[in-house]
Amino acid sequence: MRSGPRKNEPSRESGSSGLSHPPRCASSRSALPMVRGVSPAFSMASWKRKFSCPREPSVLKLALPSNVSAVLASGSASSPAAPPAASSVSSAGAALGVGAGSSSAEAERSSSVGASSSRPRAIRPTRAGPGARRSDGLISTESWCLIMASPGRPWQRPPDLATVEGPRPQPPPWGYAAPLMSETSSNLSEPLPPPTPPAGAGDIQALLRSLPPVGELIEGVGETELVLAPREEWLVEIRQSLSDLRAKVLSGSMGPVVLARARAPRAVLAAARRRIERRRDPGCVRVINATGVVLHTNLGRAALPQAALDALQKHAPGYQLLAADATGGERSPRERHVEALFQQLTGCEAATVVNNNASATMLALAALAEDREVVVARGQLVEIGGSYRIPDVMRQSGALLREVGTTNRVHLNDYENAITDQTTLLMRVHTSNYRVEGFHGEVSIEDMVALAKAYGVRVVDDLGSGALLSIAAHGVPGEEPLIRTSLEAGVDLVTASGDKLIGGPQMGIMVGTRESIARVRAHPLFRAVRCDKLTLIAMEAVLRLFLHPEKLAQTHPTFAMLTATQAQVRKQAEVLAARLRATNAATSGAVRVDVIDAGDAVGAGSLPTVQLPGSAVTLVAAGMEAGELARRLREHRSPVFTTVHDHIVHLHARTVQPDEVEEIASALEAAVVVGEA
Template identity: 45%
Template sequence: MVNPLRDLPAIDELLRWPELAAVLARVPHRQAVVVARREVAAVRAAVRVGSALPTRAVWVARLTQALTGALRPTLRRVVNGTGVVLHTNLGRAPLDPATLAAVVAVAAGYSTLEYDVVTGHRGSRQEAVAERLVEVTGAEAAYVVNNNAAAVLLMVDALARGAEVVVSRGELVEIGGSFRIPEVMAKGGAVLVEAGATNRTRLADYQVATSERTVAWLKVHQSNFRQVGFTGQVPVAELVAGAHARGLWCLEDLGSGCLVPPATLGLAPEPTVQEVVAAGVDLVCFSGDKLLGGPQAGILAGRRELIERLAKDPLARALRCDKMTLAALDHCLRAYLEGDGWHRLPPLAMLATPLATLAGRARRLAARLRKAAPGLTVRCLRVDSRVGGGAQAEVALASWAVGLRDPERSAAALSAWLRGGEVPVIGRIESDELLLDCRCLLGGDARVISDRLAAW
């Protein structure tokens, strides 16, 4: 029996095919070799389990697609038609143009990252953004690391390594990607002591769980899930008073870290960072790229002496942010000092968009798509958006979407076609209808969608 693997084309042979000359002219030869080897290896594996060898035409189509894909950046802009504002897989919070300009200004050349222009000596990369955080939150001091899990890790390592920290059983959360609060605390060297029950924890439970080795009580905000029914957790003010009465620190992982009243964004009640600081929590940590509306960062705010301890911890350098993150965060924070300036932050503006505005946006998009793709059935419909990013998991935001159907092809095929464009369009499918929620659409997105559908 003839082994079909003997008929696999050699790499140099493939790269000499005239049908590939046009795309190969745009791809560096070294990269083209890597792509060709990967495709040949994939075909070899498929043939070994019974697949037939591709025809020359299939080879050309496959390699053209792979080589064209190699020209694209690894990270690309997409159109978010899912209705999930802080979509983790799509990069969470988009930044506003002014913030982007601030990032470009420091990234394109040299900057004052760690230089004091007044003294002419070395400065601190934390100082400027920390001052801004103090102004916004009302805390004594602040510190920034690269994400909120890092903030929890640094807080535990600097303040509780080798000691006990009491946490309610109802707050032993998984923050995503299989990373759990108990594991983060163990990595920081703390001994976790559970208090209360999964659904109810009282102040007395914290007191019973406290020993001479305890240094802190930690409250973890239930941002990515909600408990209902016979439930109860200790209010933060009571927790602060109880901890301080025993000479302990009260720490809080606030998760999403909202800096404006949630009701102004159409969200369910939850404490803002300012309220937690005012309640007397010794140290609170939260994310920069969730309800704050900025870049990925982990922010710690609270008592000056504790922030100084964090800054001296060896982990602080390993977890520090770069100049682009600090520039973006600093500029985003300015918005909160401008009254209603937070409206210029895209995620917050999306959350606060009135339903009537979304309905108008949907009608205009639908009219455009009917012209671009007359073979599709296009309609406007009421849907629910989500906050995303592990924030306000139970909140459904009333929104409007454009629904697309092809009488001859599936919604899955239509969705794959939109994802395959130069700028991928990401929607969601319900009842074999592709929905494009209008809440998260940015300027120029409607044109991207219509141009892609015009070729459907």
């Protein structure tokens, strides 16, 4: 323990400062009352530094700071065994930490330290009994004044000294008034009274009964509201809003304080209006992808290029040259326009398209291997999103599955040993949505083709994502197999998705030999899964962009997002952050906006182990959890999808389009300022 005097603390010797050691207070901090917001470390020495207390308690002067609360109470009764004056002196000294024996002159000098021209009033001892009142308005020696300052606020001189006896004063507007001590109590460590719970706390039935009746709420629906929806629809939505409130009360997620605001007629009608307006909005609306996942399956995968949108706007109205030949006027395959482009881009003999790659795989198996065996490596029997499994597809197509190899390794002789007179197809499935690392191995597509030709069977290659050009050559830290590579190896039929790395609309691509494509077109299932005219118009425009690969970074948004460098993404993040900071400064100022480095992903099962280096704008809203802020951003009129890491909302700049910055700023303003999306 430290033996010397505290820093800036007067000596306890009577001759040094005129202040004697107060009984009890110096030996125990518990002598001071525990007041909310004030640390027990506020010792008696601090009191003596803040107030000039005389030795002789005949005249006590106390300067109160203007930002504190003064709590006045009548003193306790004098001890019957001592004279009243002595009792008064001892009780005042014990309470205020002042010893006896100093002169009145010293008290005057001591109390005037740091005083201004406005002298504080005196607290004079009285010889009256307990509870006595003085006509001169001064406080008896038995009375005491508890003074507490607000934490973190400086001490200031008072405008006046509050030394009025009488009824309990109201809490002043500038500070917190501690509870008054009992007149008969001398225990300064008495705890504060418990808080008073709001009405209805703990009584669920009382909270439920406090909800307004439907009849009262429906009367608040006026002519303006009836223009939006008929009365019957308002009734339905009002009942649903009340039902939501009941569910929150019963689950314990809404207490009486929040319910008092939510059950107000205006709030209930506003909730019903939001539900009605949301129903009026189209369901499949444009959203803002700020997740950093370029090919986000739940958000529509690839963002269509402007060329595709222009083609739809120009050619979608009216009628189209779909399945008719302009020269002879005869019926022609509807996909012939995209077929010509695939022949030019991949070198295939023929091509056709269906509604997605799952349909392409099933159709290929049904057309080429119905009731026949198909040999597949065990490690390639993948499952993708939505519980879509290759073994299930094969069973539905009518093909007979023949597994070879193990989970991590398959050899060429495994395929050869599995070939029988019932075998018609060797199939490779590219495991685009996962990777096996370590001790593993697979057979190259060239070796599979050579083995198949030796035995007179076909080869089907399901590439999944597929690619028309090398993305690794443009800076992406990974590679997907090219469609052209499989065709050049001699594969009979290649299937791939059109809305992944190709960046077009949802489509299943089938390219290969003329004989294989002819079998596919002749199968009855082909008509059931064919593409519509709008998909063909959009895909034709997208494929034409690949005829000029040097311009893809400017014309193809998916290619531009995949190949953007970290410096480019950082610049985009800074632009977005600057706009959000401006919005925040002009509104609530309650959001902290920063820019950090973050990892992005390709998505849609493509390059699952590759992380694209990027940047993200982080949002931290005061008084709001990150999950709540993310929810409000999603529920904006232009939904903004983000990610949440370590309780912080992240806006990944890689997937934010340049024309979406203003909408994000509007969504943030609505989420934080208005409180609703």
